Amino acid sequence: MATSHQTFCRNCTHSCGLVVTVDEGRVTEVKPDRAHPITEGYFCIKALANAELHGGADGRLVHSVKRAADGTFAAVDAFAAIDEAGDRLRAIVAEHGPRAVGIYMGTGGYFNSLVQPLAKSWLHEVGSPNFMTSSTVDQSAGWVAMMRMGFVASGKPNPAEVDALMIVGANPLVSHWLPAFNPSKRLREWGKRGQKTIVVDPRRSETARMADLHLQLRPGEDVTLFAGMIRLLLERGWHDRAFCTRYVGGVDTLARAVAPYTPDYVAARAGVAAELVEEAVRVFATSGKSLVITGTGICMAPRSNLAMHLATALNVLCGGLRRPGDVVDNPGVMMPRTFTDAVVPPQRPWATGIQCHGVPTGRIYGEIPTGALPDEILTPGPDKIRALIVLGGNPVKALGQPEKTLRAFRSLDLLVSVDVRLNDTARLADYVVAAALPMERHDVPYIFDGLSWASTPFAQYAAPLVPPPPGVVDETLFFWALARRMGLSLEYRKIGLSMSYADAPPGHALDMTRPPDPEQFARLWLEGSAVDFDALKASPGGIVPTLPEQRVAAAPDDGARLDLCPADVTDELAAALADRPDPARPYRLTTRRLLETMNSAYRDAAPAARRWPANPAFMHPDDMAAEALAAGDRIEVASRHGSLTAEVRDDPGVRRGMIAMAHCWGETDAAHDPGQRRGAFTGRLISLDDDVEPINRMPVQTGFAVSIARAADRVPA
Numbered sequence: 281m282a283t284s285h286q287t288f289c290r291n292c293t294h295s296c297g298l299v300v301t302v303d304e305g306r307v308t309e310v311k312p313d314r315a316h317p318i319t320e321g322y323f324c325i326k327a328l329a330n331a332e333l334h335g336g337a338d339g340r341l342v343h344s345v346k347r348a349a350d351g352t353f354a355a356v357d358a359f360a361a362i363d364e365a366g367d368r369l370r371a372i373v374a375e376h377g378p379r380a381v382g383i384y385m386g387t388g389g390y391f392n393s394l395v396q397p398l399a400k401s402w403l404h405e406v407g408s409p410n411f412m413t414s415s416t417v418d419q420s421a422g423w424v425a426m427m428r429m430g431f432v433a434s435g436k437p438n439p440a441e442v443d444a445l446m447i448v449g450a451n452p453l454v455s456h457w458l459p460a461f462n463p464s465k466r467l468r469e470w471g472k473r474g475q476k477t478i479v480v481d482p483r484r485s486e487t488a489r490m491a492d493l494h495l496q497l498r499p500g501e502d503v504t505l506f507a508g509m510i511r512l513l514l515e516r517g518w519h520d521r522a523f524c525t526r527y528v529g530g531v532d533t534l535a536r537a538v539a540p541y542t543p544d545y546v547a548a549r550a551g552v553a554a555e556l557v558e559e560a561v562r563v564f565a566t567s568g569k570s571l572v573i574t575g576t577g578i579c580m581a582p583r584s585n586l587a588m589h590l591a592t593a594l595n596v597l598c599g600g601l602r603r604p605g606d607v608v609d610n611p612g613v614m615m616p617r618t619f620t621d622a623v624v625p626p627q628r629p630w631a632t633g634i635q636c637h638g639v640p641t642g643r644i645y646g647e648i649p650t651g652a653l654p655d656e657i658l659t660p661g662p663d664k665i666r667a668l669i670v671l672g673g674n675p676v677k678a679l680g681q682p683e684k685t686l687r688a689f690r691s692l693d694l695l696v697s698v699d700v701r702l703n704d705t706a707r708l709a710d711y712v713v714a715a716a717l718p719m720e721r722h723d724v725p726y727i728f729d730g731l732s733w734a735s736t737p738f739a740q741y742a743a744p745l746v747p748p749p750p751g752v753v754d755e756t757l758f759f760w761a762l763a764r765r766m767g768l769s770l771e772y773r774k775i776g777l778s779m780s781y782a783d784a785p786p787g788h789a790l791d792m793t794r795p796p797d798p799e800q801f802a803r804l805w806l807e808g809s810a811v812d813f814d815a816l817k818a819s820p821g822g823i824v825p826t827l828p829e830q831r832v833a834a835a836p837d838d839g840a841r842l843d844l845c846p847a848d849v850t851d852e853l854a855a856a857l858a859d860r861p862d863p864a865r866p867y868r869l870t871t872r873r874l875l876e877t878m879n880s881a882y883r884d885a886a887p888a889a890r891r892w893p894a895n896p897a898f899m900h901p902d903d904m905a906a907e908a909l910a911a912g913d914r915i916e917v918a919s920r921h922g923s924l925t926a927e928v929r930d931d932p933g934v935r936r937g938m939i940a941m942a943h944c945w946g947e948t949d950a951a952h953d954p955g956q957r958r959g960a961f962t963g964r965l966i967s968l969d970d971d972v973e974p975i976n977r978m979p980v981q982t983g984f985a986v987s988i989a990r991a992a993d994r995v996p997a
């Protein structure tokens with residue numbers, strides 16, 4: 281008999297409420313949950329793609345596999361694979377020490393809230409500092425900005441309550457990355473109540489089309505634009521002086537450093553008219569409460585750490601932070617917090633803590649930057665990484681420079697992938713352990729707990745709705761079984777996003793003699809929460825608890841101030857002035873997301889397969905005319921480092937002089953699809969040696985120079 285169940289989607293931060301129909305142990309239908317207090321019946325097509333995956337389509341892995349010497353895979357019992365991997369890991373640690381081992385956790389790991397604490401406990405017990413995640417190839421420029429500048433512990437206001445919202449290099453209407461659940465509806469509502477939105481994006485994105493002002497800058501010129509905006513803001517005196525006096529230092533130094541970024545210079549270089557820049561700064565600074573939010577567009581461009589520093593500085597100069605007395609709508613339910621306006625001064629953990637051995641940097645938020653991973657593997661030395669566990673990720677696709685990345689991964693003594701698909705990285709692994717899918721496991725939507733944009737306090741518990749196929753393991757059991765085999769004892773600590781194990785409060789030692797019931801991890805996660813696990817379990821649609829009103833408390837002024845312009849930022853601003861366009865490569869490649877895919881996932885599910893047989897190269901129609909190209913023509917796109925072939929698609933929304941393409945498509949190893957008919961891998965165009973940021977090793981994935989030429993053949997319409 282078919283039954284229906286309330287649960288939530290595990291594809292992205294939105295965690296949309298779903299109603300899932302189950303018949304004879306199978307997911308037969310997925311609908312949005314209209315009764316869900318947060319997402320109110322909103323969902324997107326990837327929820328349906330996920331149902332397909334549960335049905336066994338889209339390459340779902342239903343048993344674990346082991347690679348033979350000839351490179352072929354054979355099915356293997358999951359726990360036998362874990363035991364073999366455990367033995368090899370123990371031998372590697374015995375011979376080379378704990379730093380020979382690492383974990384890379386990708387988005388598939390992030391969206392299983394219960395596994396992260398176990399993964400971190402396992403690595404801690406091994407004794408290795410090598411925890412890496414997709415965050416450092418995502419928006420870790422924000423981390424660098426926070427640490428070079430310091431931060432105010434009050435946090436950012438909720439976008440819902442501000443009068444001027446600037447969205448930089450993010451397209452929430454497609455990506456659902458900030459600033460609200462059901463973004464188009466919310467942006468419309470906020471607009472009706474008078475909020476002004478400014479979008480900074482070289483593309484007239486879905487979000488830009490809803491904005492009051494769209495600064496359609498030349499890709500990769502966020503530094504120029506934000507330096508220019510800060511110069512203008514300070515010159516006009518539109519900044520929040522009272523706020524700056526209390527919280528901010530370095531304003532004059534920053535003013536001097538941005539002095540060369542005159543309106544004319546900015547207009548010429550960033551390609552935005554001086555009047556429009558001025559209007560944006562005026563609206564942003566003088567409408568009332570303001571807030572800058574950022575996405576991947578600014579964090580993947582050249583000089584991304586500097587760009588994020590300046591965008592953050594603009595926000596701070598306009599007082600875009602919570603003040604003492606402000607009500608915090610959602611202080612967190614599962615991980616409740618308190619808020620003060622204390623200034624946490626700059627700190628540079630990458631300079632003082634454990635250092636990478638292959639590149640000159642260290643850890644940030646307790647993580648080794650993923651951009652350093654190929655060097656950590658390839659560079660000889662006692663601290664070289666020799667064994668890697670990849671948890672729900674596809675780093676060879678996420679990083680780029682396939683020649684180097686593939687060489688590094690192939691040289692590992694041991695690679696274990698824990699995934700639901702045989703992705704590009706898994707295909708290089710010695711063991712691929714088939715993981716349970718969301719509807720087969722326990723979960724809580726911790727990822728947005730207490731985020732400023734999730735204004736309603738909320739918690740939900742997802743119970744397993746269908747049994748996993750016999751060959752599949754729950755990821756929590758993967759780490760438990762691996763630890764047991766290696767003779768390690770795990771401890772379950774409640775670890776928030778980007779929190780290092782060492783900083784987490786002590787937790788519970790696990791019984792290593794009997795396999796745990798994974799439900800216990802959900803129960804442990806709810807310890808210390810504002811809601812009780814059993815109550816949550818009894819309310820599968822989730823609970824909106826009534827929390828005591830919390831306001832930001834005023835901390836005593838201890839003299840600490842944010843540093844808006846440390847010496848390296850001054851140097852970077854000066855260096856940026858010397859950047860010159862590359863006459864041989866007149867276009868700039870930019871990254872963008874497609875609704876139907878999630879990074880490298882869902883390309884083979886029906887929604888994407890129907891609409892995107894490959895990832896097109898989007899170009900402005902006038903550029904196409906100038907190049908004598910028609911839609912469907914194939915072009916070769918070449919950077920300083922590599923080239924790819926893609927089909928041209930006209931898009932009047934992209935700026936002239938740019939090519940917009942989605943990432944994580946195509947084959948990592950070009951030999952597998954020489955014609956690139958199934959998509960082009962943009963990572964082929966980048967370098968992990970030359971075009972990486974210092975500190976977080978962020979590779980430049982957008983806004984870099986390319987040339988285009990007609991490719992030899994044309995695809996029939």
Ligand SMILES: Nc1nc2c(c(=O)[nH]1)N[C@H]1C(S)=C(S)[C@@H](COP(=O)(O)OP(=O)(O)OC[C@H]3O[C@@H](n4cnc5c(=O)[nH]c(N)nc54)[C@H](O)[C@@H]3O)O[C@H]1N2
Nearest residue numbers: 386387388414418672673674678698699715879880943981
């Ligand atoms: N050029 C370019 N490069 C980029 C980006 C870009 O915009 N442009 N974006 C960057 C960003 S923001 C990111 S986050 C990275 C993405 O980097 P990754 O996270 O490394 O890559 P994904 O493709 O998201 O890999 C997710 C994997 O998780 C698996 N998965 C899904 N559900 C589950 C599950 O329940 N359990 C397990 N174990 N696995 C599961 C999927 O099958 C998939 O293989 O790429 C980065 N690279």
Ligand SMILES: Nc1nc2c(c(=O)[nH]1)N[C@H]1C(S)=C(S)[C@@H](COP(=O)(O)OP(=O)(O)OC[C@H]3O[C@@H](n4cnc5c(=O)[nH]c(N)nc54)[C@H](O)[C@@H]3O)O[C@H]1N2
Nearest residue numbers: 449450451455457500575576577872873875877878879983
């Ligand atoms: N459908 C779908 N949803 C996703 C994902 C997915 O792959 N598909 N990935 C998930 C992940 S891992 C993440 S991190 C989030 C990311 O969420 P977002 O950051 O919102 O990602 P995008 O939708 O790619 O939006 C980035 C925007 O930056 C613009 N841009 C490109 N280059 C530049 C530049 O140089 N400067 C500026 N200012 N803008 C630029 C692009 O045109 C694009 O509109 O999305 C998540 N959600």
Ligand code: SF4
Nearest residue numbers: 289291292295296324
């Ligand atoms: S993938 Fe779509 S349905 Fe799932 S949480 Fe994200 S926005 Fe919601």
Ligand SMILES: [Mo]
Nearest residue numbers: 387414418419
């Ligand atoms: Mo991401």
